[in-house]
Amino acid sequence: MPPAGAAGRAEQASILAEIVHARRTGPNVGQLISACEADDTLMKPGSETAANLREMRRDYDLATKLPGELVAELAKVGSQSQEVWKQAREKSDWQMFAPWLEKMLTLTKRKSECYGIAPGGEAYDNLIDEYEPGATASMIQATFTPLRSELSALLARVKESGTPPSEKPLKVKIEPAKQHTFGNFVMGACGFDTQAGRLDVTTHPFCSGIGPGDTRLTTRYREEKFTDALYGTMHEMGHGLYEQGLPKHNYFGEPRAGDISLGIHESQSRMWENFVGRSKPFWKWALPHAKKILGKQLGKYDAKDYFMAVNTSRPSLIRVEADEATYNLHVMVRFEIERALINGSMKVKDIPGEWNRRYQEYLGVAVPDERRGCLQDVHWSFGLIGYFPTYTLGNLYAAQFWERINSDLPDLQRDIAKGKFADLKQWLNEKVHKHGRRYRAGELCKRITGKELSAKPLLKHLTDRAELVYNL
Amino acid sequence: MPPAGAAGRAEQASILAEIVHARRTGPNVGQLISACEADDTLMKPGSETAANLREMRRDYDLATKLPGELVAELAKVGSQSQEVWKQAREKSDWQMFAPWLEKMLTLTKRKSECYGIAPGGEAYDNLIDEYEPGATASMIQATFTPLRSELSALLARVKESGTPPSEKPLKVKIEPAKQHTFGNFVMGACGFDTQAGRLDVTTHPFCSGIGPGDTRLTTRYREEKFTDALYGTMHEMGHGLYEQGLPKHNYFGEPRAGDISLGIHESQSRMWENFVGRSKPFWKWALPHAKKILGKQLGKYDAKDYFMAVNTSRPSLIRVEADEATYNLHVMVRFEIERALINGSMKVKDIPGEWNRRYQEYLGVAVPDERRGCLQDVHWSFGLIGYFPTYTLGNLYAAQFWERINSDLPDLQRDIAKGKFADLKQWLNEKVHKHGRRYRAGELCKRITGKELSAKPLLKHLTDRAELVYNL
Numbered sequence: 014m015p016p017a018g019a020a021g022r023a024e025q026a027s028i029l030a031e032i033v034h035a036r037r038t039g040p041n042v043g044q045l046i047s048a049c050e051a052d053d054t055l056m057k058p059g060s061e062t063a064a065n066l067r068e069m070r071r072d073y074d075l076a077t078k079l080p081g082e083l084v085a086e087l088a089k090v091g092s093q094s095q096e097v098w099k100q101a102r103e104k105s106d107w108q109m110f111a112p113w114l115e116k117m118l119t120l121t122k123r124k125s126e127c128y129g130i131a132p133g134g135e136a137y138d139n140l141i142d143e144y145e146p147g148a149t150a151s152m153i154q155a156t157f158t159p160l161r162s163e164l165s166a167l168l169a170r171v172k173e174s175g176t177p178p179s180e181k182p183l184k185v186k187i188e189p190a191k192q193h194t195f196g197n198f199v200m201g202a203c204g205f206d207t208q209a210g211r212l213d214v215t216t217h218p219f220c221s222g223i224g225p226g227d228t229r230l231t232t233r234y235r236e237e238k239f240t241d242a243l244y245g246t247m248h249e250m251g252h253g254l255y256e257q258g259l260p261k262h263n264y265f266g267e268p269r270a271g272d273i274s275l276g277i278h279e280s281q282s283r284m285w286e287n288f289v290g291r292s293k294p295f296w297k298w299a300l301p302h303a304k305k306i307l308g309k310q311l312g313k314y315d316a317k318d319y320f321m322a323v324n325t326s327r328p329s330l331i332r333v334e335a336d337e338a339t340y341n342l343h344v345m346v347r348f349e350i351e352r353a354l355i356n357g358s359m360k361v362k363d364i365p366g367e368w369n370r371r372y373q374e375y376l377g378v379a380v381p382d383e384r385r386g387c388l389q390d391v392h393w394s395f396g397l398i399g400y401f402p403t404y405t406l407g408n409l410y411a412a413q414f415w416e417r418i419n420s421d422l423p424d425l426q427r428d429i430a431k432g433k434f435a436d437l438k439q440w441l442n443e444k445v446h447k448h449g450r451r452y453r454a455g456e457l458c459k460r461i462t463g464k465e466l467s468a469k470p471l472l473k474h475l476t477d478r479a480e481l482v483y484n485l
Numbered sequence: 486m487p488p489a490g491a492a493g494r495a496e497q498a499s500i501l502a503e504i505v506h507a508r509r510t511g512p513n514v515g516q517l518i519s520a521c522e523a524d525d526t527l528m529k530p531g532s533e534t535a536a537n538l539r540e541m542r543r544d545y546d547l548a549t550k551l552p553g554e555l556v557a558e559l560a561k562v563g564s565q566s567q568e569v570w571k572q573a574r575e576k577s578d579w580q581m582f583a584p585w586l587e588k589m590l591t592l593t594k595r596k597s598e599c600y601g602i603a604p605g606g607e608a609y610d611n612l613i614d615e616y617e618p619g620a621t622a623s624m625i626q627a628t629f630t631p632l633r634s635e636l637s638a639l640l641a642r643v644k645e646s647g648t649p650p651s652e653k654p655l656k657v658k659i660e661p662a663k664q665h666t667f668g669n670f671v672m673g674a675c676g677f678d679t680q681a682g683r684l685d686v687t688t689h690p691f692c693s694g695i696g697p698g699d700t701r702l703t704t705r706y707r708e709e710k711f712t713d714a715l716y717g718t719m720h721e722m723g724h725g726l727y728e729q730g731l732p733k734h735n736y737f738g739e740p741r742a743g744d745i746s747l748g749i750h751e752s753q754s755r756m757w758e759n760f761v762g763r764s765k766p767f768w769k770w771a772l773p774h775a776k777k778i779l780g781k782q783l784g785k786y787d788a789k790d791y792f793m794a795v796n797t798s799r800p801s802l803i804r805v806e807a808d809e810a811t812y813n814l815h816v817m818v819r820f821e822i823e824r825a826l827i828n829g830s831m832k833v834k835d836i837p838g839e840w841n842r843r844y845q846e847y848l849g850v851a852v853p854d855e856r857r858g859c860l861q862d863v864h865w866s867f868g869l870i871g872y873f874p875t876y877t878l879g880n881l882y883a884a885q886f887w888e889r890i891n892s893d894l895p896d897l898q899r900d901i902a903k904g905k906f907a908d909l910k911q912w913l914n915e916k917v918h919k920h921g922r923r924y925r926a927g928e929l930c931k932r933i934t935g936k937e938l939s940a941k942p943l944l945k946h947l948t949d950r951a952e953l954v955y956n957l
Contacts (some may be wrong), residue, residue, distance in 0.1 A: 014699065015679070015680060015681050015682050015683055015698060015699050015700075016680050016681075016698075017678065017680045017681035017682075017697075017699070018681060018695065018696060018697065018698035018699025019698070020698070021695075021696035021697040021698055021699060021733075021737065022696065022699065025696065026581045111815030117633065119811075190662075207487070208487060209487050209488075209489035209490060210487050210490075211486075211487055221492065223493075224490060224493035224494065225489075225490065225492065225493040226487060226488075226489030226490035226491070226492070226493055227486065227487050227489070227490025227493060227494065228487075261493075263492065269759070330908070343604050437498065
């Protein structure tokens, strides 16, 4: 959007946010929720209305528990801190950023205190809970720890194998307009409703579920590597299919038409991007179409070549450029550090050392400077603490759901090879999307898969792929 | 935008409109305006604050004089009526649409009554006044009548000349992406600030001055006639330069940062589209750039060929496809009919006959059916009555300003031939844009040109062009 309009847009957004906040926290809202909660017919355990009210109560409490002064302070310091972070990252200067992170941590701890810490819980739980309702630090730790050690071991096996697949199939130059056509073609085949959404171009890809019948996706095109946009698009499309599957036409604005959590949202995007999009059956179907739409240059390669090329794995320094197998290790570094910062067992000044030590230990890479180390992400600078774990939770849920989907739909792999995605989409609609926020993420996982969330399905998926691609 | 989201967007727009209306018409607003009006220091005649308050009073009165029930009824019946109009136009069935137009007329007359008719005025004045504050039917009639008879005479001379210029220069096939680049190039040269606005593609071109530093333009591309988009873009750019020239950064939301009227807005778009864009000096400058950006196919023609081709004139049935010379005759037919409908001297059932008679008399064309006759425009169906005259007022103001500009800037024609538009833009900024709503259109015209609005400058401009192009 035009840069000269940024200040005006910010002012409009803030006026709207103020109006919305005032309506959401009006005393009559609290009274109405209390009145409903006193009505047994609405609160029948397990019923849809009870779940809807549980989530309304949650939203109301979250919106009213923080004093306005703290919300304003978080916003103000956060935006200053973000500006400092930009410069600090550019200069790779941790000292410059450290005092601002201190300030943000102090405010964030105060925020957590306002919510009140649950018995047996910790301050960090409240921060996770904003993005992943019901999740706790200890539950995440219990899943992440086995994942981390097994992934590090897998990474070592890949490294030793010494036979990386060729990435030549990805290095064909393809103009953006053709990539856009191909992206839209894939989205259409997967079942994204273009009457109720569209795909555009931006610097940072995103999915925005604006309202009933209006889900906007964006992507970006690199001429020299068309799979970047393809997987970016499939990722956002996964988010978009979730948004389109929520019952917004009937219940827009109510929790029952909302998404469960960032983790579940991410499970949908990762599933289409990685479990579908990077599979061999997908390329079997997609390649002939890609040749037609993107150009004959692709004709030199077959589906297996593409399957191999898009699944190369190598440890790296930058999270957003990481491959499917190593990505979660980047997340764990952040999770461990932010948890320790909040519970007081780590100090801001020790972050660079702790960061670099973990990158060496988990990923086997040496961090050369802070720009490519602990200054690489924007999140902490404006108070997004407790957010990182949801990326890996998304992968974990995706993997656990995927196992179940393949047992419910035994023809799925063959269907994908034929470009038939309707059963998969319907499964997701029925099992995940249509319930809105009726079940918390952990509960949904148990309902669908019969089990608590575990690291095993994701580990199995990543190991199987690595063994195929690297001939382990 | 995604069609499935239309209902949701309409609901959001209506909620926002309700909130804005409630704030605008709150009793404290009326009290504050009254308090200011009682303060002589603010109301010093001719001062900026007095003008600002005059316009605030106007907005407040307009917003409070209509009963909510009537506003709702106009919106409801208007949207139903528009749906009927769509079908009626398709079927070319006046009988189908007539009862709905009756309903809309009844509501529109009630609306005019709510405003109260000024002494010596007529009901139709109040309708014009919504779009062109201060303009009256009799004032418009006085300018339109001589314009009409002279234009009809000019048209007859053109028809007799029998030597239309070749339109071949326009019929080169050019892909949209190149046209887009060329449009942006022309906009940049003319002084449109792309840091504070942008050009995109839609079905219906428009300009939207969203807020400070954010002016959005749209256009549409036809491969087979690139000048359509070029002039569409230059038209919207004229609106956009007005929006960018208003003092929104300091006074957004106040009348002093608003535009005067639709007529003055249209004068800006028409000036860039027709007075600049269809001139010979413009093509002298633009053609070499066009050849570079659009392709060598243009090399067969010179600037004069393009000047001639884009100024061909022929009477036609459809307003939106009309050329510069005949366009105003289309407007006059509508103005005369809607004025007569409101003052009761014409009945709805007589519209087709009156329409067709005027097209024959003013334009010399026979209307074959109502689809291409009195059913062609959407305006009346949802109550846009009093709006049409502003199109011609725009042309009239543009012509009268243009005479003055060329006497203030004697080098302008030479500058245009060199692609220098800075002095023109600055003149418009200083004389028109920066004043916001300080002066009403008629007052501004007198301040700038020393004269009341007259048909003569436009007639001279159109006659000069026709004589050049048709060798009269």
